Amino acid sequence: MPHLLTISHYDLEFLQHLLDLSSYLQNRRDVKPLDGSTILFCFEKPSLRTKLATEVAINQLGGSVIHITPEEFLGGKVLHAPQDAKGIPEEREALKDTVKNVAQWCDGIFTRVYNHQTLQKLASYSDIPVINGLCNLHHPMQALADLYTIHESFRSDKQVTITFIGDANNVAYSLIEIGLIFGHKMQFSGPKAYYWNQSQLAHFSALAHKYGGTFTHTPEPDLVVSNSDVIYTDAFISMGEEDQYQQKIAHFEGFQINEALFEKAPEHARFMHCLPAHRGIEVTDAIMDHPNSLVYQQAKNRMVTAKGVFAVLCNEEFQLETKSPLVSLS
Ligand code: CP
Ligand code: NVA
Numbered sequence: 001m002p003h004l005l006t007i008s009h010y011d012l013e014f015l016q017h018l019l020d021l022s023s024y025l026q027n028r029r030d031v032k033p034l035d036g037s038t039i040l041f042c043f044e045k046p047s048l049r050t051k052l053a054t055e056v057a058i059n060q061l062g063g064s065v066i067h068i069t070p071e072e073f074l075g076g077k078v079l080h081a082p083q084d085a086k087g088i089p090e091e092r093e094a095l096k097d098t099v100k101n102v103a104q105w106c107d108g109i110f111t112r113v114y115n116h117q118t119l120q121k122l123a124s125y126s127d128i129p130v131i132n133g134l135c136n137l138h139h140p141m142q143a144l145a146d147l148y149t150i151h152e153s154f155r156s157d158k159q160v161t162i163t164f165i166g167d168a169n170n171v172a173y174s175l176i177e178i179g180l181i182f183g184h185k186m187q188f189s190g191p192k193a194y195y196w197n198q199s200q201l202a203h204f205s206a207l208a209h210k211y212g213g214t215f216t217h218t219p220e221p222d223l224v225v226s227n228s229d230v231i232y233t234d235a236f237i238s239m240g241e242e243d244q245y246q247q248k249i250a251h252f253e254g255f256q257i258n259e260a261l262f263e264k265a266p267e268h269a270r271f272m273h274c275l276p277a278h279r280g281i282e283v284t285d286a287i288m289d290h291p292n293s294l295v296y297q298q299a300k301n302r303m304v305t306a307k308g309v310f311a312v313l314c315n316e317e318f319q320l321e322t323k324s325p326l327v328s329l330s
Contacts, residue, residue: 022308034063053302143174180207
């Protein structure tokens with residue numbers, strides 16, 4: 001069963017097909033790959049873009065969405081059990097049974113979770129595609145829209161230098177993965193206290209080696225701005241890390257994208273942010289609202305690439321092996 005938990009689960013050929021399909025479906029509102037399909041949405045954390053852009057995409061593809069709470073879907077607790085009750089199971093039912101039930105009625109599961117392991121468990125039980133709407137380690141739906149946006153701004157055969165400045169987080173990880181798979185030059189700059197671990201660095205090196213891109217990193221943002229085509233940042237404190245705010249934020253001094261830093265980049269350099277942005281913290285108003293800022297174009301493309309994801313994963317006719325809609329309907 002094809003799932004989308006991480007970007008690097010797929011190769012260049014598949015990801016290119018997905019982006020081509022996204023572009024095709026953007027202009028073909030008459031094509032309905034999800035006609036009659038229902039996708040279950042379950043979000044453990046708040047969302048604007050991921051939830052809305054994806055639901056609109058599914059509607060435009062002819063499908064529909066049902067929302068379920070994490071309490072109902074991800075192991076609901078037994079309510080009304082007496083405090084001193086012994087032997088009453090804590091969970092309403094096993095996750096495996098919940099997922100196997102959902103597959104009787106639905107055609108896909110789209111979920112935002114705190115812990116990547118929750119996605120792995122869901123996928124291991126699921127007979128329908130499980131699609132990651134963000135977890136602690138990855139944000140593949142964002143990375144697809146971001147690469148699509150970059151390829152709209154730069155020639156798609158050009159090797160682009162993409163610099164992420166900030167936290168070594170889920171958004172940065174998926175962006176670096178997809179950038180390397182498409183052979184781009186990926187640069188990272190963040191404080192040493194919140195950095196990639198050895199196995200993550202080895203993974204980036206392996207992708208660079210396999211696909212012909214490069215990965216470089218430094219704790220000095222000034223060193224990587226001057227050759228950048230794209231400068232990207234995200235929140236310094238991600239959802240679920242709020243209790244670390246005070247201890248974490250001090251380490252990010254000097255990593256804000258502001259006019260002084262952005263002036264050191266080439267004139268053509270674009271600014272990107274997955275949003276939500278914290279104006280005045282990781283980025284200033286001047287850069288968010290800069291003529292070279294792509295932030296709202298990225299948001300628009302969340303819907304475009306969500307179409308490619310759901311078409312390719314939930315309709316066999318749109319899979320890479322067949323490619324039939326691209327050939328026969330274009
Ligand atoms: N970029 C992104 O995923 O935004 P939301 O948290 O609003 O979904
Ligand atoms: N890194 C952020 C991204 C939000 C879209 C978070 O996980 O909260």
